[in-house]
Amino acid sequence: MRIEVLPIVLGALPASVWAVDYVSASEAEALMFPQADEFATVNLRLDNAQLQEVGKRAGLPARSAQWGVRVARRASSPLGYVVVDNVIGKFELITYAVAVGTDGAIRQIEILSYRESHGGEVRLPAWRKQFVGKTVAGPLRVGDDIANISGATLSCTHVTDGVRRIVAVLQVAHEAGALP
Amino acid sequence: MRHHRSGLNTLGQMFVATALALPLVVHADEAELTRRVEKLSNELEAVKAELAKMKKEHEQGAVQGAPQQATKPAETPYTNTEAAPGSSDTVLTSYGEINYNRPRKATENTVADLRRAVIGLQHRFDPQTKFAFELESEHAVTSAEDPGEVEIEQAFVEHRLAPSFAVRGGLFLIPTGLLNESHEPTAYYGVERNFVETAIIPTTWREGGFQVVGELGSGLTLQGGITTGFNLNKWDATSTEGQESPLGSIHQELALASARDLSVFAAANYRGVPGLLVGSSVFTGGATHGAQGVTKSRVTLWDLHARWTPGAWDFAALYARGTISNTAAFNTTLVGNPTLVPAVFDGSYVQAAYRLRFGNYGVAPFARLEYFNTGKKYDAIGAGLTPAPLPNERVITTGLNFDINQHVVVKADMQWFRQVSANNRFNLGLGWSF
Numbered sequence: 001m002r003i004e005v006l007p008i009v010l011g012a013l014p015a016s017v018w019a020v021d022y023v024s025a026s027e028a029e030a031l032m033f034p035q036a037d038e039f040a041t042v043n044l045r046l047d048n049a050q051l052q053e054v055g056k057r058a059g060l061p062a063r064s065a066q067w068g069v070r071v072a073r074r075a076s077s078p079l080g081y082v083v084v085d086n087v088i089g090k091f092e093l094i095t096y097a098v099a100v101g102t103d104g105a106i107r108q109i110e111i112l113s114y115r116e117s118h119g120g121e122v123r124l125p126a127w128r129k130q131f132v133g134k135t136v137a138g139p140l141r142v143g144d145d146i147a148n149i150s151g152a153t154l155s156c157t158h159v160t161d162g163v164r165r166i167v168a169v170l171q172v173a174h175e176a177g178a179l180p
Numbered sequence: 181m182r183h184h185r186s187g188l189n190t191l192g193q194m195f196v197a198t199a200l201a202l203p204l205v206v207h208a209d210e211a212e213l214t215r216r217v218e219k220l221s222n223e224l225e226a227v228k229a230e231l232a233k234m235k236k237e238h239e240q241g242a243v244q245g246a247p248q249q250a251t252k253p254a255e256t257p258y259t260n261t262e263a264a265p266g267s268s269d270t271v272l273t274s275y276g277e278i279n280y281n282r283p284r285k286a287t288e289n290t291v292a293d294l295r296r297a298v299i300g301l302q303h304r305f306d307p308q309t310k311f312a313f314e315l316e317s318e319h320a321v322t323s324a325e326d327p328g329e330v331e332i333e334q335a336f337v338e339h340r341l342a343p344s345f346a347v348r349g350g351l352f353l354i355p356t357g358l359l360n361e362s363h364e365p366t367a368y369y370g371v372e373r374n375f376v377e378t379a380i381i382p383t384t385w386r387e388g389g390f391q392v393v394g395e396l397g398s399g400l401t402l403q404g405g406i407t408t409g410f411n412l413n414k415w416d417a418t419s420t421e422g423q424e425s426p427l428g429s430i431h432q433e434l435a436l437a438s439a440r441d442l443s444v445f446a447a448a449n450y451r452g453v454p455g456l457l458v459g460s461s462v463f464t465g466g467a468t469h470g471a472q473g474v475t476k477s478r479v480t481l482w483d484l485h486a487r488w489t490p491g492a493w494d495f496a497a498l499y500a501r502g503t504i505s506n507t508a509a510f511n512t513t514l515v516g517n518p519t520l521v522p523a524v525f526d527g528s529y530v531q532a533a534y535r536l537r538f539g540n541y542g543v544a545p546f547a548r549l550e551y552f553n554t555g556k557k558y559d560a561i562g563a564g565l566t567p568a569p570l571p572n573e574r575v576i577t578t579g580l581n582f583d584i585n586q587h588v589v590v591k592a593d594m595q596w597f598r599q600v601s602a603n604n605r606f607n608l609g610l611g612w613s614f
Binding site: 091092115117118120121124126127130141143144145146147148149150151152153154157 | 271273302304307310312338344346358361362367393395397398399401449451452453454455456457487489490491492535537586
């Protein structure tokens with residue numbers, strides 16, 4: 001696993017031009033880890049064995065070997081991680097951010113951009129709260145511990161699958177010592 | 181951002197320098213004064229040039245950034261661009277179903293049918309504007325001698341004015357019931373769509389016009405609009421089609437639609453509690469379009485619906501009721517024909533399903549109890565002439581959906597009819613949607 005740490009000035013993150021952006025990536029991470037005084041990017045590169053392990057734990061393919069993870073710190077102590085990702089809803093991309101504590105439990109998810117004509121209710125706090133405190137041990141599945149939104153089944157399913165994949169990636173990377 | 185900051189800093193330094201320089205001018209001789217004015221002038225020109233350059237770069241950045249982000253919205257420094265799925269401005273879609281219906285007591289009427297195959301596309305012109313289109317072919321072959329139909333099911337432009345507020349114009353699906361806007365075979369239980377949302381609500385029901393869609397932060401979605409409506413002048417009293425689906429027989433589907441009388445609709449759907457949907461809709465409009473010698477008539481259809489999906493359970497309930505006003509005079513001219521215009525028609529169903537998962541496969545046994553009546557009440561046109569109200573038809577459907585994945589479903593079910601038990605049948609279906 002190759003790791004690069006790149007400190008990024010939060011203010012340098014570009015504002016998106018999407019009309020359906022609800023919160024920017026930098027706003028999301030500040031919202032999710034308000035006590036953090038520093039965010040740094042760790043670029044993970046998973047090897048084949050780790051990819052297989054992610055697939056096994058998440059129950060779906062890891063999709064990519066490379067994952068950018070923002071590590072939130074306070075006074076140099078790691079608080080957790082933020083991963084910003086895209087999944088396809090029904091026709092269009094949904095951009096969302098997942099905040100996970102160093103204990104592997106989900107702290108929060110935020111929908112950054114939603115572009116579908118239907119199913120914007122995945123942005124509602126009540127739906128997103130269902131993820132809080134859950135780990136890769138899950139189940140983190142629509143129709144199980146995550147309730148569906150009628151008319152937005154694909155959006156709900158794909159965001160939930162994406163979250164499950166991310167917590168698996170973080171856990172595998174954490175166990176490999178690639179994340180603090 | 182950094183560039184802008186440094187530009188502003190430079191600008192600030194210029195102003196500070198200018199402010200500091202001014203008192204010195206008072207004590208300078210004329211040559212010195214001229215030199216300093218020239219210097220300040222040059223510096224001012226430099227500032228202006230830099231500002232113009234910054235402005236140009238900013239504008240170019242904004243313009244160039246828009247389409248780039250439209251196709252690659254993941255280009256924030258740490259969004260997982262490489263891990264993200266591909267996205268395109270134009271997305272091709274399809275859904276369809278092949279059904280097999282075998283009446284248990286009249287097996288000679290068994291049919292297998294490519295019920296519908298739909299090809300759709302969605303194209304995004306810009307971040308706020310997109311076009312949705314669906315072309316449907318029913319019953320596989322369409323010609324003068326064949327039973328098929330080719331239809332444009334949707335063709336509308338949506339423009340988003342604010343993150344939670346959009347306007348649609350064109351041919352679009354009316355937001356009513358649970359199926360009309362989500363009618364793909366993967367979205368419902370059973371080989372056939374339920375009778376209430378076929379005979380009473382003429383799914384897939386679309387009209388041409390405009391609508392606004394507002395998503396309130398609380399989970400409440402409101403839709404309203406003005407559209408074309410039904411045409412009662414199309415009523416064919418010699419056919420039984422009006423008895424199978426009163427509104428299905430007089431809908432216009434934007435095919436040279438009579439449009440003198442426009443209709444309005446409103447729908448409210450609440451999804452603020454995860455797993456719960458509670459909603460209602462109403463559609464009403466004139467249906468005679470100023471035809472000579474025809475009493476004005478209005479068609480109104482409303483519904484109440486709910487769906488609750490706690491864990492693996494999936495419960496749904498719906499009630500729909502339609503009315504056609506002033507049908508007495510209309511029916512008087514049709515006496516003697518088999519199908520007169522009903523004043524009231526309605527139906528409801530309750531449904532329960534339980535979704536089991538086996539790896540990527542899903543199995544959902546379900547049961548549905550429904551009743552519907554396409555001629556619940558007829559306006560009085562005189563003793564012996566007024567048609568007797570039809571009895572409620574009650575249908576019990578039970579079976580299972582087998583999901584190969586999220587996009588492919590195999591279905592099997594049995595249906596029992598109380599009034600016409602000859603219709604009791606076994607159904608098998610294959611559906612897809614992507």
